[in-house]
Amino acid sequence: MVYPRREILDPQGKAIASALSRLGFATVEAVRAGKSFEVELRADDQAGAEHILSDMGRRLLANPITEDFWFELEEAEP
């Protein structure tokens, strides 16, 4: 998951929030718009997979100046 950093203004999220409230979702407080990626990869173990994904996030999937990223691991069927 890649999301704009908290301190960064997210005009896209703001526009979506105001569209939701126009639709009548009056309880919407805030929306942040991000991206998600599904990456299938081979790794020896969980630590190995975490290491690879951190590296990917830092070097390509997220821009560290404007975005934060995190990930969830799921073991694929053998």
Added chain:
Amino acid sequence: MRAGVVVFPGSNCDHDVYHVLAHVLAQPVDWLWHESSDAGGCDLIVLPGGFSYGDYLRAGAMAALSPVMAAVRRHADRGGLVLGICNGFQILLESGLLPGAMLRNRDLRFSSRDVHVRVERNDLPFTRCCEVGQVLRMPIAHAEGNYVHSEAELDRLEANRQVVFTYVDPRGALDDAANPNGSARAIAGICNEAGNVCALMPHPERAAEAVLGNVAGLWLFQSLLAGVAAGVGAGAAEVLR
């Protein structure tokens, strides 16, 4: 001045830049294909505007990893001149050759219109024919030109005099209404610390011929010509030859 114009899949201002350099200024120009790992013997490399790799992931993110960018980095490390225009600016940010990042324009719109920028320094090969404070009217055409960095890094950028162009009103005064995209500190163009890599969001190549009704962009290209003639960036060409 031998110039190289990089062509990425999705570049769309490459021919405009080529035209200005080759036909308006009568300089030798090479195309540098994105898969090429050699920048030849260029004095100047231009990263043109467009939508390299379809702006996939983030504008400039994919192009920053293309083979030609390794050659551009070597050229820059040797003191060679690099000019990034619009998408070229985004690519230089994503590749780390210039500091900072771009967000979507604050109004979320693609903005295509003339803006005014003020030249903040003229001790660079990119602006040496300009006056400090000179106002240039040039077109912009982008959706992600909202320059951002941390406050500390913005302070550093200003302290290092790396802000080269600022969005201003036609009289040269700062005015939030004259900032077309919400850029921090109205930044329209910056350079690296060494001053040999420079990029801006406006398109000087679209304002470089009288027939187009605007020649403001020629100030930059003439500056580069004069800079190269004075030996700036020549070191890189020597090493590469």
